[in-house]
Amino acid sequence: MAIIEDRPALAGRMSRIKESPSSRVADRVREFQAAGREVLPLTIGEPDFDTPEHVKEAAIAAIRAGETKYTSANGTPALRAAIRERLLRKTGLACGPDEICVGGGAKQLIFLAFLATLDEGDEVIVPTPHWVSYPDMVTVNGGHPVLVETGAETGYKLTAGALRAAITDRTKWLVLNTPCNPTGAVYDEAELESLVEVLRTHPHVSVLCDEIYDEINFGARPVPSAITVAPELRERIFLVNGVSKAYAMTGWRIGYGAGSATLCAAISTLQSQSSSCPSSVSQAAAAAALHGGSEFIEETVAVYRERRDLLVSGLSAIDGLRPIVPAGGFYVWTDVSALLGSTTPDGRRIDTDSELAEHFLETAGVVVIPGDSYGAPGHFRASFALNSEVLRKAVSGLAHAVSRISRA
Known part of the structure; x- marks a missing residue:
């Protein structure tokens, strides 16, 4: 007897599309928050300002x-x-x-x-x-x-x-x-x-x-x-x-x-x-x-500039991280290739930027999006669409997480 599925069959095109990496990261953040752990999400893709x-x-x-x-x-x-x-x-x-x-x-x-x-x-x-x-x-x-x-x-x-x-x-x-x-x-x-x-x-x-x-x-x-x-x-x-x-x-x-x-x-x-x-x-x-006028944009860009400089300076001070100074937007792109091949305190090798991002999350509660999501392994993206206090705590957490790994 034929088995009749209780749901519509998906089109073949669905096998060609993946879940958004941002959504996957958000799910991981929710898991940590549900467990009562503080999370510092440098993944935000939207302004933290209110609409004018x-x-x-x-x-x-x-x-x-x-x-x-x-x-x-x-x-x-x-x-x-x-x-x-x-x-x-x-x-x-x-x-x-x-x-x-x-x-x-x-x-x-x-x-x-x-x-x-x-x-x-x-x-x-x-x-x-x-x-x-x-x-x-x-x-x-x-x-x-x-x-x-x-x-x-x-x-x-x-x-x-x-x-x-x-x-x-x-x-x-x-x-x-x-x-x-x-x-x-x-x-x-x-x-x-x-x-x-x-x-x-x-x-x-x-x-x-x-x-x-x-x-x-x-x-x-x-x-x-x-x-x-x-x-x-x-x-x-x-x-x-x-x-x-x-x-x-x-x-x-x-x-x-x-x-x-x-x-x-x-x-x-x-x-x-x-x-x-x-x-x-x-x-x-x-x-x-x-x-409307340009006041809102001018004011927010001035704040973004301060946050950009804070985050770039903080990341640059961490051995093994090589951020570039963005000319626009509110993200800092950072080369982490020098940290790949490292080992965590429990003996796990960090061979990919995704594994490094997981180490940051588990060790310091800091969330970044791995570079392989953007077609460029060996990097991560960090947002500065967050207040300066959160950015300082995140930089401190990243410094701690990096200090915990043994370089190859």
């Missing part, structure tokens, strides 16, 4: 005005206008109304862009270290992520030579994340120009520019964008941003993209058949954020 008051007030006003219904799948006119104004102000890009798309976070728009454009076997070039979700987003949509390694010698940035070597006839996209999560690397105009020069000779390759951290910038000049360096390639550039990081609005779930009218229409169609539209109240709040 004027943004919250705009949301409340929208609720009171009855703006709680479906909107266009592609966002309200007010939000789209605010996005167009912001893009013109920041990049000089004058977008038509049909060259903007709005979604439930920048993450959703990246996923929908791949869903709209990738056929089976299409290739997407992803420089490593990379944000954890890029390869799985490509894979689940039928594409093949081509991971191109970068290292400290280039500031963890893709070079023109490496890009040229990675392009094939099947290449559909290059993903360019600046400022980068996890390294904090920012491409300057000359570096972008060198990459663009390669792309000019490969017209079948488009560029997905993830600029979600562009306002959290520690340089003297604004973070440059590929669209400002090569405006003639605007039909091949899809610029993705949002309000989550700059305005402490991660839970509001509003992102936006700017690109060709064809791609934006396709993304809007996909959204209309999936989530219908972004939250109407969140859209009102996002419009207020984009229209």
